[in-house]
Amino acid sequence: MTNNPELTAWIDAVAALTTPDEIHLVDGSDDEHENLINQMLADGTLEKLNEKTHPNCFLHRSDPSDVARVEHLTFVCTENAEDAGPNNNWMAPAEGHAKVDPLFKGCMKGRTMYVIPYLMGPYGSPFSRAGVEITDSPYVVANMRIMARIGRRALDHIEAGGSFVRGLHSIGQLDPNQRFIMHFPEQLMIKSFGSGYGGNALLGKKCHALRIASWQARTEGWLAEHMLILGIEDPQGNTSYVAAAFPSACGKTNLAMLVPPAALEGWKVWTVGDDIAWMHLGEDGRLWAINPEAGFFGVAPGTSLKTNPNCMNTLGRNAIYTNVAVTPDGQPWWEGIDGDKPSELIDWQGRPHDPANGRAAHPNSRFTVAASQCPSYSDQANVPQGVPISALIFGGRRSAVAPLVFEALDWEHGVFTAAAVASETTAAATGAVGQVRRDPMAMKPFCGYNFADYWTHWLTFKDKSDKLPKIFHVNWFRKNAEGKFMWPGFGDNMRVLKWITERCENKSNVTKTPIGLIPNGADLDLTGLNLDQKVVDALLAIDPDIWSTEVEAIEEYFGSFGDRLPSAMRRQVERIKRELTDSQKAA
Ligand code: GTP
Ligand code: SPV
Ligand code: MN
Secondary structure, three states: OOOOHHHHHHHHHHHHHHOOOEEEEOOOOHHHHHHHHHHHHHHOOOEEOOOOOOOOOEEEOOOOOOOOEOHHHEEEOOOOHHHHOOOOEEOOHHHHHHHHHHHHOOOOOOOEEEEEEEEEOOOOOOOOEEEEEEEOOHHHHHHHHHHOEEOHHHHHHHHOOOOEEEEEEEOOOOOHHHOEEEEEHHHOEEEEEOOOOHHHHOOHHHHHHHHHHHHHHHHHOOEEEOOEEEEEEOOOOOEEEEEEEOOOOOOHHHHHOOOOOOOOOOOEEEEEEOOOEEEEEOOOOOEEEEOOOOEEEEEOOOOOOOOOHHHHOOOOOOOEEEOOEEOOOOOEEOOOOOOOOOOOOEOOOOOEOOHHHOOOOOOOOEEEEEHHHOOOEOOOOOOOOOEEEEEEEEEOOOOOOOOOEEEOOOHHHHHHHHHOOEEEOOOOEOOOOOOEEEOHHHOOOOOOOOHHHHHHHHHHHHHOOOOOOEEEEEOOOOEOOOOOEOOOOHHHHHHHHHHHHHHHOOOOOEEEEOOEEEEOHHHOOOOOOOOOHHHHHHHHOOOHHHHHHHHHHHHHHHHOOHHHOOHHHHHHHHHHHHHHHHHHHHO
């Protein structure tokens, strides 16, 4: 199958354990893909959607108990528990293997075992990394084909002697009680059992490109982050790049494909990536980012021509939809899509839609589609060295507390700000929705090691370069007393991006507050936006009382990391507390 002896030995060992009927080395060809699709149409794994309106599009309904990432069943298995940190579920590697290996025993009997060589990152990039996922799910193969660069060219990379991450996956019986997503960063290995869904099963994505890669990035001096990458072109035609980390289902895909409002004439946004960024310091001292992925696995609900036209124009063809609803004529449908709600729908579980059963599309229903189909796809997206990053943006979904935007004072304060991000939980993971939790750098579910060590790693960059990006914090999700979003969001987020771009050129003025630098009223371009000045003021206000409580919560959270917490984090807490007290006294 392959001339790489390590890979051959591993394939043989997995086959001996899982006893598949057949073994198929995935080459990524069109013929192979067509065969897989036909097989899935025949066995009901996929349903064909309306060929006229949605050419080459398919619907998959996952098991109703298998619709999102499962954080409580996700483990980081390191020799030393402290290395995984309080931010991860931990098991010793031997224990982890002993837990899952018996589940894999004979699990592919009657099934085909697919061996998918894949590359994360552009062909020819020194930053790209290879992996091999072995899976018994043809749905995973079809999705990996969109999300990563799979097949022959990835195998060439491995056969040329590169190391690769081993990912073993089986859907098992889709039993939530026999489901584990295990990571062995010291062994560059992933074992995932019992789920066919997204981040649990497409192992190149969160498991490899974040949990394993973040571990590698620390030891090798780079960053693997849960970030979109976009280019901002100004009316003069100059493009600068930013990367932004928001927690799952908090606006990365939407920001990455933003269409500026008409009033901001001449501004354009170019999409490089929508979920993951790998960043390296260049010889010029700047941070350069690549998108390791090749496709989007995006949230369907809320996506419309109004909110995200570039996305709607991306996903209408050659796409796989998971857990959306369908109209009687076979078109995908979800809450928030354009037009009126059709009187008849089939819901995400395949039943005639009855509002008594909840929403028609699952709140975490998704589309899988090639990035190259996106109208705003950047011509720099496949450049081997990546794009130079001028600003890093962090944020969360906070109905209160966090202002629309602020700028960190310097790198150390920026790392603190990112580490202190909190956000309301969403349907992207199982569990309660809408609960505020700390989600540092939007990496709570994805950092493959102790957050304290991760912040220390972030802080080391300060001494390595004086050309690091500026750091910002944003929040599109503030709500008023009626529970309505105060900021229009989506395309209008361009107004904040424009201010950020200007700040990177040290153009506009700011007001200093204890938590960071806030735009001066007139500097945030609100032309054409009919927003009451009172609302703008409220969006930018920093209330010292509310923030005192917030900083206490941050301090308490940091306390859970004990002695490993970098002293810079404590220093920032103390400074902000002191300055808040001063401003309370002054008031
Ligand atoms: P993952 O793929 O889970 O990582 O999510 P994501 O961070 O890419 O989030 P996405 O852009 O898919 O947005 C998630 C949800 O938030 C969707 O329902 C969007 O419609 C909604 N959303 C995105 N941006 C905004 C915004 O600026 N304002 C408001 N109110 N909602 C937004
Ligand atoms: C996320 O939850 O951040 C996602 C979807 O991007 S998943 O691939 O399931 O992780
Ligand atoms: Mn994501």
